[in-house]
Amino acid sequence: MMASALHKSIESASGREFAGLARNLFGNVRLEFGAADEKRSRMVSAMLGACRLTRLEVDRHIVFGEHATAGPDDPDSIKLLVQTEGDACLDQGGLHAPISADALVIYDPSRPYMLTNSTPVRQLLLQLPRHALPHAAIERLTRPFTAHAEYDGMCRILLSLMDSTMHEIGHLDAARRSSVGQTMVDLVRTMIGADLQQARPIANPLDLLLQRIKIFIESELARPDLSVTMIARRMGCSVRYIYRAFEVECLTPSDYIWDLRLQKAAARLRDAGGYAGEISGIAFALGFSSSAHFSRAFRHRYGLSPSQWRKARIS
Template sequence: MAAALNRIVESASGREFAGLARNLFGNVRLDFGAADEEKSRMVSAMLGACRLTRLQADRHIVFGEHATAGPDDPNAIKLLLQTEGVASLDQGGLHARVSANALVIYDPSRPYMLTNSTPVRQLLLQLPRHVLPHAAVDRLTMPFTAHAEHDGMCRILLSLMDSTMHEIDHLDTARRSSVGQTMIDLVRTMIGADLRQAKPVANPLDLLLQRIKDFIDGELARPDLSVSMIARRMGCSVRYIYRAFEVECLTPSDYIWDLRLQKAAARLRDASGYAGEISGIAFALGFSSSAHFSRAFRHRYGVSPSQWRKARIS
């Protein structure tokens, strides 16, 4: 049981620290300057739709320089809890000091600079945008800050995040998801979302499904498009992606290939017939070879791509 749980806990130390940070947090650059990068440690785990990370490092600067997220960057809001050390976040013209037992919530798709001016210990929670009210996310043009000494919800969240990381190896998937949902509810309350008085909103899974479909539509040309890539970009677990597709009665992978074939059929209707055009359509839609495309197309439509094209021309 413990071995199975540990496989979904990621960790890194020393010179591997920066690489895992980029993998988990997207478009960031770390600068340790003259500090000791070998002192860096990080442990990270998925909690249902959330990701919780504990890290410690010598003084360093994190640069989140590009407002537009890349196709592989997790589309998540970040919540940073400082347990030791001093840091500051500069974003949107605001200089937010982050000290012991304080937190800052920010939108990492907007340019920012996080300066850790001393060795730090931090807890970082990533929440997919779709789990937070749109109005709350829209307010994050500048960081939102709170302190455990003055905010009871902040104190509760800090305690929950800290205890969760200590018990992470002993929590199964269902318990992790439950803890993650509790953290989402706490954050929604902290940033002023009164859920009891809010108007009904669409099912979060329906919103997620539409965002996934939009992402897939824009990335069909990538042969490496996969469920794990989509989960990273959406900032949630692979299991959550599959849950979103349950209403479609097909898997995410089946949806990707079916959409590729639909778009291929549409493009073949307008094909002019020059040599290599069919292969060009196949490669432009992420198929690894003409043979693969031809087999999949025949299975879907009962004829070869060239027969389909000729039938539309005649």
């Protein structure tokens, strides 16, 4: 039972399914194989707490990331790519960054990029939540950050840890994966922010995550399908980390969403005409599935129906 549960948390794809899973895990990317053999493509991916680690074996191809984080379902994470075999280069922000064996590149996929894999490649891709890195480090990623294991000890350690983790991933439970993921985050923070040690203390990463979640929720409040899973995907972390971020609020993420919807509905009703059509419009604009659902939730929250609230002009 335990082994079965562990393997269920690992995602994999090969051949024609490769591109679909790539878009699902990495955002709105476009892959072009040209005359290469797409059927030779394979990937294995797993969450490591707030991070995602993926092993890819792919024939030569090009990845276009013009709109990698364009939609609310696209993961908003910083990417770290380790090249273990083959040759590739990343073009972003006017920088042409060659990637060779035992080299890594860290880049911000929210900025347009093109990754050209000119030979068949073996790669390890680590996705780190944006909030896991110092703000000053994120600001630097207008252009890719590169390192090579031959010259950088941290790069060697990280490469070895990522490689060994992929070999053992099927034997690690959630707690151990989370611990390994945090170690990788710490290594990356040290690599990219070594000269930031004298900077002012960085805010609690969970506080930063909570701020970003709240901004995202407010921007997507009209979506009836807004869910914790969608939020986790957009933030590039696990559902468990979303719940951890909300512990300080003493609310679940879902409770926060519905409470925010009702607060906004109450505010809009003050300026509404109060007739059924307008009240229904407010309900649907805030993600409620029906007028009846809205009325029940509103009465439970405020002790009055939406129309009674409007007439009473309660502030």
